[in-house]
Amino acid sequence: MKRRDFITKAGLAGVGGAAAAAASSFPKPSLAQERIEMVIVSTWGRDFPGLGTNAQLLAERIQETSGGRIQVQYFAAGERVGAFDVFDEVASGNAQAYHAADYYWKGKHPAWAYFTSVPFGLTFSEMAAWIHHMGGQQLWDELAGDFGLKCLPAGNTGVQMGGWFNKEINSADDLKGLKMRIPGLGGDVMAKLGASPVSLPGGQIYENLVSGAIEATEWVGPWNDYAMKFYEATKYYYFPGMHEPGGPDSLGMNASWWGSLTKTDQALITSVAMQTNDWMMAEYNAKNGEYLRKLVDEHGVVVKEFNDDVYDAFGEAADEVFEETRQHSDLANRVHESFLNARSAAGGWLKLADVGYSLKRNRVLGM
Helix, strand or coil, rough: CCCHHHHHHHHHHHHHHHHHHHHHHHHCCCCHCCEEEEEEEEECCCCCHHHHHHHHHHHHHHHHEEEEECCCCCCCCCCCCCCCHHHHHHHHCCCCCEEEHHHHHHHCCHHHHCCCCCEEECCCHHHHHHHCCHHHHHHHHHHHHCCCCCCCCCECCCCCCCECCCCCCCCCCCCCCCCCCCCCHHHHHHHHHEEECCCCHHHHHHHHHCCCCCCCECCCCHHHHHHHHHHHCCCEEEEEECCCCCCHHHHEEEEEHHHHCCCCHHHHHHHHHHHHHHHHHHHHHHHHHHHHHHHHHCCCEEEEEHHHHHHHHHHHHHHHHHHHHHHHHHHHHHHHHHHCCCCCCHHHHHHHHHHHHHHHHHHHHCC
């Protein structure tokens, strides 16, 4: 062999050997080590239209988007813990995440209500503006962090109906003594007007309405309310709901678990949550009109609008509730002030834009 050929071949072999040795020194990826376990518990029943199905879809999309690296187990209400026990299950670290409406936790701190919905609150578009661009997420992070949680918007039902009643509501006096299922600060407003608010998970509303344990209930809107068969127990269906004009459902995660994730995994989960938020809102807008017709045409439901006197009473009671809420703590006051700014600024613009256009369009088209 010629000397030059020997040196060249030996050199290449040396480089190859060094490269192989270097490569072998890197730890080989381990699927078992990389796999992330994520248990999601929810407040919704299994396969319940909209709320339940989108929570399940969220879980599926996180796993699929991660290529199966994030292994997600989803438990509907009652399958692992009770509907209202999901907060403590996640805060304690027994599960990694919940899907719920955060106003259910207002007993722990009243500011939680703002991140689902409050009386005379923010619509879907206004809420998105507040959370993403007007300081809402930062305040949500501060509140959630005090309980060992990290929360993201992950679903929305839009402006909800005012509720089902077993009698006509012609004045605020008609609410006195009324036993009504209505959670959050909306329930506090009803209490100011003499009603007796009751907080029940969705799966228990129908039986209580049929038995007479409650005389009225709010839930969501025509699509979900049709599925719940409330028309079998009550006749009058009122709109619009002052209590929930468009708050997000929350993907609430254990803060320590969230902090252990890479920035990439945090971005993945955030992206899926935002996708679910938009997808769910679109689905509710698509379905509610269809099921409103079914309620009226197939079951003779009487759809009625709250008159101005009743709505004015709601407004006065809401002012009292807000004043009490903001006095709870510095954080509650700061959340309220930020909410007011968003309602004024974003709401003022949408009054001219979305609302202004819809009113003009509907008048011209006779809608």
